[in-house]
Amino acid sequence: MFFSKKLKKFKNIKHCFFSRKNGSSKGIYKSLNCGLSSHDKKTHIVKNINYVSRKLGCQKKYLITLKQVHSNKVLYFKNFNSIKNKSCGDAIITKVKNVAIGVLTADCVPILLYEPQKKIIGCIHSGWKGAFNGVIKNTIIKFKTLNPNISELTAVVGPCIGKKSYKVKTDFYKRFIKKNSNNKIYFKKINKDIYNFDLRYFVNQELSKMGVKNIENIKLDTFKENNLFYSYRRSLINGDKDYGRSISVILMT
16 A cells, blocks of 8 residues: 555545555455456455555445546546446546545556535546547646646656666657657667667656646556556566556545
């Protein structure tokens, strides 16, 4: 379990970037797999989600995650009636209290947000595709519609795959450069066809471009930290048929 120093200062906020520890799942999913889309036993996943709910002090039915599709779609829950679990999208924003909103990751970036003036929480699932297509931009735009002044907005960028672990090919690099030649700052060339990509840096810059100044990073590499996190890329290298997902959650009381 990992926590933000900045978010801990707010007494009305509960949050956690959960590791893969302290769960019920077995084998490649060991142990706190919260990904219902995985092929893990559903009974294990339910137990794991119950554990997360207890740790946050919320009802299981109010622990809300999305059917993540690497999109730029942001959902806003205005009230209890608008809350839906497993809707398609990759970011959630709400002012509703006692509802835990979360994202599932296995190398992608989990981002938790809190705006204290208007009391708004948010979470973002940001892989390269989501960030590239504007999921961070769209989320901050929505925050600004709820409060044009985001000077006190806190964004916490959680554990994700590190630059040295994230190897990509030339076509990936060219896609970024075609969009903006300045994107070359996120890459380091290893050889003729392979680059390292700094997803964390890219995400941080996307937040900064939108005017978010209060950013905190929990700098852990999900690929390297086998005992702490699930990793999609590591599972591919190992030849695993599937992989677990870690959950990151924020709740306002």
